[in-house]
Amino acid sequence: MFSRAYRAAITLPPLLWVAAFLLIPYALLFCYSFWSVSPEQAIVHSWNLDNYRELFRVNVYLQTLFRSMWIAARVTIFALLLGYPLAYFLSFHAGKRKDLLYQLVIIPLWVSYLVRAYAWKTILGSDGVLNTLLQYVHLTKHPLEFLLYSPFAVVLTLTHIYTPFTFLPIYASLEHIPRNLVEASHDLGASPFQTFWRVIFPLSIPGVLAGATFAFVLSLGDFLAPLLLGGPSGIMISNIVVSLFGAAYNWPLGAAISLCMLVLVIGLLFLSENLEKKWSFR
Amino acid sequence: MSAGSRAARESRWLPWHAIAVFAFLYLPIVTLIVYSFNGQGVGGFPPRNLTLDWYRMLFADDAIWASVLNSLLVALVAVAIALVFGIPAALALDRANFPGKAAFRRLVLLPLILPGIITGLSLLMLFRQTDVKLSLVTIVLGHGTALISVATTEVFAGLQKLDRAQEEASLDLGANYWQTFWRVTIPNLRLSIIGAALLIFTLSMDEIAVSFFLIGRDNTLPLEIWGRLRRGITPEINAISSIIFVFSLVAIVTWYRLRVGAEGQPEIAAELLET
Numbered sequence: 001m002f003s004r005a006y007r008a009a010i011t012l013p014p015l016l017w018v019a020a021f022l023l024i025p026y027a028l029l030f031c032y033s034f035w036s037v038s039p040e041q042a043i044v045h046s047w048n049l050d051n052y053r054e055l056f057r058v059n060v061y062l063q064t065l066f067r068s069m070w071i072a073a074r075v076t077i078f079a080l081l082l083g084y085p086l087a088y089f090l091s092f093h094a095g096k097r098k099d100l101l102y103q104l105v106i107i108p109l110w111v112s113y114l115v116r117a118y119a120w121k122t123i124l125g126s127d128g129v130l131n132t133l134l135q136y137v138h139l140t141k142h143p144l145e146f147l148l149y150s151p152f153a154v155v156l157t158l159t160h161i162y163t164p165f166t167f168l169p170i171y172a173s174l175e176h177i178p179r180n181l182v183e184a185s186h187d188l189g190a191s192p193f194q195t196f197w198r199v200i201f202p203l204s205i206p207g208v209l210a211g212a213t214f215a216f217v218l219s220l221g222d223f224l225a226p227l228l229l230g231g232p233s234g235i236m237i238s239n240i241v242v243s244l245f246g247a248a249y250n251w252p253l254g255a256a257i258s259l260c261m262l263v264l265v266i267g268l269l270f271l272s273e274n275l276e277k278k279w280s281f282r
Numbered sequence: 283m284s285a286g287s288r289a290a291r292e293s294r295w296l297p298w299h300a301i302a303v304f305a306f307l308y309l310p311i312v313t314l315i316v317y318s319f320n321g322q323g324v325g326g327f328p329p330r331n332l333t334l335d336w337y338r339m340l341f342a343d344d345a346i347w348a349s350v351l352n353s354l355l356v357a358l359v360a361v362a363i364a365l366v367f368g369i370p371a372a373l374a375l376d377r378a379n380f381p382g383k384a385a386f387r388r389l390v391l392l393p394l395i396l397p398g399i400i401t402g403l404s405l406l407m408l409f410r411q412t413d414v415k416l417s418l419v420t421i422v423l424g425h426g427t428a429l430i431s432v433a434t435t436e437v438f439a440g441l442q443k444l445d446r447a448q449e450e451a452s453l454d455l456g457a458n459y460w461q462t463f464w465r466v467t468i469p470n471l472r473l474s475i476i477g478a479a480l481l482i483f484t485l486s487m488d489e490i491a492v493s494f495f496l497i498g499r500d501n502t503l504p505l506e507i508w509g510r511l512r513r514g515i516t517p518e519i520n521a522i523s524s525i526i527f528v529f530s531l532v533a534i535v536t537w538y539r540l541r542v543g544a545e546g547q548p549e550i551a552a553e554l555l556e557t
Contacts, residue, residue: 002377002378002459005459006459007377007378007379007380009370009459010370010371010373010374010378011370011374011378011380013366013367013370014367014368014370014374014390014430015380015386017367017427017430018371018386018389018427018430021405021408021423021427022389022390022392022393022401023389024408025401025404025405025407025408026400028407028411029400029403029404029407032407082303082306083303085296085299085303086300088296089296089297089299090300093296093297103534103535103538104304104307105307106534107531107534107535108307108308108311110481110484110488110530110533111527111530111531112487112488112504112523112526112527113488114490114504114507114508115507115523115526115527116310118314118507118511118515118519118523119310119311119313119314119523120310121511121515122313122314122317122324122325122515123309123310123313125325127325127326128324128325129317129326129327131325132325132326132327133327136327136328160306160307160310163303163307164307217395217396217397220397221396221397221398221399221400222397223399224490224491224494224508228511238397238399241399241403242399242494245403245406245495251407254403255403255407258399258400258403258404261397261400262396265395265400269395
């Protein structure tokens with residue numbers, strides 16, 4: 001029903017724009033990672049693998065990458081532990097309040113990221129709200145120093161930020177489960193426990209995978225929460241990239257690290273997509 | 283144990299878990315707002331000497347308001363760019379076939395799933411290679427491009443509900459494609475488009491990871507706040523954050539109502555994962 005000209009008119013402008021401002025930049029990232037910096041701080045366009053060798057030679061890069069993955073993994077687990085039961089409660093037990101509660105979950109999702117990270121800073125600091133509260137009720141005599149400027153603070157803040165992200169796809173997958181399947185399981189004598197583990201949970205796995213991927217990927221690449229709350233022990237891989245693009249001035253090495261991140265992220269997305277398909281009964 | 287009592291036990295701990303999660307989600311927001319009225323600064327329990335001084339200070343702070351103005355400007359242009367390219371992109375994904383369509387879809391959606399630092403850095407390299415000076419314009423280009431993904435997913439979701447018979451009728455009755463697009467397609471997608479615009483506006487106002495790398499001399503609001511956080515914190519930041527919170531709240535609730543109106547309960551991210 002749509003003419004060739006119509007299809008060209010809706011396809012070409014976005015295609016060209018996206019090519020110019022997404023495809024070419026990502027390709028440039030790839031190119032930069034094979035270039036180098038001269039002592040006069042100019043970018044040298046000679047192709048070599050030095051940046052990647054450097055990456056594997058200097059321990060701090062891989063160590064920080066693994067620490068970031070470990071932080072992201074903890075965030076993912078906590079976000080699932082908070083998000084899944086909440087999604088299940090909303091979908092199966094919330095009754096008429098479902099709609100209101102759903103809105104209550106998505107509101108923090110769109111509230112400024114920076115504002116929420118900052119709020120945690122004011123809560124966790126050594127004269128922050130939590131420490132002064134603990135001293136006020138005489139639970140502690142001195143401020144607890146490990147609360148702020150630690151991986152703990154980063155994990156807590158990122159969990160706070162990505163729990164609603166994790167909740168959303170899980171909730172969507174739970175909502176898509178035909179209720180007569182659940183009823184059939186009850187009618188055939190399964191206990192609620194069995195119904196959950198043998199009917200509901202398997203059907204919600206695509207949502208769990210999607211939510212976990214979101215939480216892991218987005219927290220893996222975060223650099224603002226570690227800068228604000230992480231302290232020296234909470235440094236993540238993106239912080240190294242930021243410093244390489246700033247004071248340390250080595251864009252090509254920064255590009256190489258970013259490209260490794262990009263490959264890791266795309267690999268994860270690909271893996272989770274395939275697993276989702278495998279578990280998808282729709 | 284009987285099935286019934288287990289069900290009862292399950293429904294007993296689930297509400298408590300939900301309450302705990304909501305408390306966790308809202309604790310920082312509530313703290314932020316309460317301490318924006320605290321005379322003693324950002325910490326210290328209990329809050330005391332309630333005051334509006336921080337708001338007064340905020341309203342006299344020209345640098346903040348200049349950055350608010352910059353952010354509004356950036357967000358408006360970003361909405362325009364994202365819609366101008368995102369609506370056709372959604373239409374193309376819905377009704378055109380072209381080589382590389384699957385790759386195109388993935389590429390458009392990538393900035394939504396990718397950590398902002400990667401998109402920000404890649405654009406920084408583009409602007410450096412082409413000798414474009416960093417300014418609000420580069421931030422606008424970054425936001426607009428990254429948020430095409432939001433426009434595309436929202437409008438694509440709206441298109442799934444659209445009855446194509448109306449467009450067919452319009453074409454059969456002699457309207458050309460251009461007229462049909464403006465008089466039938468766009469009005470039918472109205473709610474999705476307004477919803478997308480609201481969402482893009484809010485996200486752009488708050489965006490920091492991409493802006494961080496593309497900033498020139500003029501700050502956007504989040505970067506202005508970021509700069510101050512590095513220097514030390516005052517409840518003035520709580521005050522501006524509380525105001526932003528109220529505005530995002532209004533935007534989000536409005537967006538939600540529009541989406542419910544357009545297609546029942548909205549599922550952010552759900553259709554993204556299904557594409």
